[in-house]
Amino acid sequence: MTTASSPGAPTPAPARPAVFGRTLCAMVTPFTGSGALDRDGAQRLADRLVSAGCDGLVLSGTTGESPTTSDAEKAELVTAVREAVGDRASIVTGVGTSDTRHTVDLARAAEKAGADGVLVVTPYYSRPPQSAVEAHFRDVADASALPVMLYDIPGRTGARIEPDTLLRLAEHPRIVAVKDCSYDFLGVQKVLARTGLAYYAGCDEHNLALYAVGAAGYVSTVANVVPDRLRAVLDAFDAGDTAGAARLQQEVTELVEAMMASGLPGAVTAKALLTDLGLPSGPLRPPLRPAPREAADELRAAYERLTA
Numbered sequence: 001m002t003t004a005s006s007p008g009a010p011t012p013a014p015a016r017p018a019v020f021g022r023t024l025c026a027m028v029t030p031f032t033g034s035g036a037l038d039r040d041g042a043q044r045l046a047d048r049l050v051s052a053g054c055d056g057l058v059l060s061g062t063t064g065e066s067p068t069t070s071d072a073e074k075a076e077l078v079t080a081v082r083e084a085v086g087d088r089a090s091i092v093t094g095v096g097t098s099d100t101r102h103t104v105d106l107a108r109a110a111e112k113a114g115a116d117g118v119l120v121v122t123p124y125y126s127r128p129p130q131s132a133v134e135a136h137f138r139d140v141a142d143a144s145a146l147p148v149m150l151y152d153i154p155g156r157t158g159a160r161i162e163p164d165t166l167l168r169l170a171e172h173p174r175i176v177a178v179k180d181c182s183y184d185f186l187g188v189q190k191v192l193a194r195t196g197l198a199y200y201a202g203c204d205e206h207n208l209a210l211y212a213v214g215a216a217g218y219v220s221t222v223a224n225v226v227p228d229r230l231r232a233v234l235d236a237f238d239a240g241d242t243a244g245a246a247r248l249q250q251e252v253t254e255l256v257e258a259m260m261a262s263g264l265p266g267a268v269t270a271k272a273l274l275t276d277l278g279l280p281s282g283p284l285r286p287p288l289r290p291a292p293r294e295a296a297d298e299l300r301a302a303y304e305r306l307t308a
Helices: 039-051 071-085 100-113 130-143 163-169 185-194 204-212 227-238 242-251 253-260 266-276 293-307
Strands: 023-026 056-059 090-094 117-121 148-152 175-180 198-201 217-220
Touching: 023 227, 039 056, 039 071, 056 071, 071 090, 071 100, 100 117, 100 130, 117 130, 117 175, 130 148, 130 163, 148 163, 163 185, 185 198, 185 204, 198 204, 204 217, 204 227, 204 242, 204 253, 217 227, 227 242, 242 253, 253 266, 253 293, 266 293
Parallel strands: 023 056, 023 217, 056 090, 090 117, 117 148, 148 175, 175 198, 198 217
Antiparallel strands: none
């Protein structure tokens, strides 16, 4: 009889902090043709994503065009999506702004609307020092009972969350997760090794790499169009098929590059492809503009090659 300690026994998968699930989609915010929030479209898209393998949805993030949606729309989106998915998936909503007081207000509104957690980006434009970044996150975490996912994306904010700052913030009982777009793989491993924070890859090309060193999963823009393909990567890894997981990650690389490295924001490419596929998305809000037809055609071609 083979036991867990026998040489031939499979190695158990390391324990990972579940928090919000493994496979989270950074969902677009659908708008109507006139540019209003498309409540029905958001519900239909959310239901499709969850049915196809997403166990969490991140609303009103970068891909959700949060800088151009109102506070009321953010709360309404949470309420609508909760009605659509019930308890089948976690709902995390973006509340980060460049203003601590505004962010605190949004966190409290998210709690009232029924969110399971909040995504809080580093305050942008002001480029605060690390002591101020830390104080900002603590103020937001103290403002509601919701667990907090920090969002480290210095390429957009102009200021990152340094690993040493994360080590201190991990001591706060409601700061439980990080969406990582830092491109600092060593820094991520340092924090993973010394805290219980649940790390989520925020860049689709890192989904498997971060998962392999102990991340909890991903928050993916590409999941708007191929949620099942991305989940299959983690499923294969958890089943012990590391070679298969690598192959599946490599198969999505062309689409990841087309959506996330084409020079267009992910909200633009995701909505272009969703529209082309006849799925809820709608127009973008300025200053974002629709993808040029050539780019939209390239996106569709990459999608067709992947799903053929």
